[in-house]
Amino acid sequence: MEIAVGYAFAWLVGKARRVAGRADAEVDRGLDAGMDRLHELISVKLGDDPALQRAREEAGAGLEEPSQRTRQRLELALEDAAEHDAGFAAALVRLVAELQMAGPVDTAADTGSSRATGGGTASTGVVRPGGAGCGTATAQHTGDATADGAGSRASTGVDYS
Known part of the structure; x- marks a missing residue:
């Protein structure tokens, strides 16, 4: 549930930035689409x-992460929903796995020297x-x-x- 909460909050932060006109020009469309599906699933439920x-x-206020209390409450709400709805639980697990399969976006920029x-x-x-993992790297x-x-x-x- 912690991972699902992290993705859901990341979607909310991205949404708040798009509404405010601060979205990055380059967006990973596959990851964005997956996060949209996860947000829709959670919002409907x-x-x-x-x-x-x-x-x-909290996302609208510019926080990058939910407060500890909000994270705990959202995790508990998702756990409760999953315990009472096997279809929701399966869909949530599937979407989180899809997002994890999209892989990280690894970036190294302006690094120092190493020997x-x-x-x-x-x-x-x-x-x-x-070649472990997947996702983009630059x-x-x-x-x-x-x-x-x-x-x-x-x-x-x-x-x-």
Whole structure:
């Protein structure tokens, strides 16, 4: 439920910013669509629940995260709804899993330098060993990464090795 609350609040914050005209120009459409579906599911189920109303107020006030009390109340409201409606519970689990599959948006920008010696590894960007995970990754203006000595490794930018 904690993850669902996090996504729901992120949607509310994004909505508040769009209404205020401060939305970022570049939006991950798949993630945005998934968050829209999650918000719709939660809004229909909880309706005018005070916890959801308070979360809307906090997002509209510019908070990046709900207060601890609002988070707890919203989690409890979702848990209660899920306990009493198996269809809602299944849909909530599915949508949260879809959002998690969309993966993170990893960004490295304006990093400093790093140096690996004696078999170490150094990176000044985004590292996803073996291509782990999914989602987008970008690196801009990364610093120098240098490797000295046998077995040392350095990378700059996005590294999926």
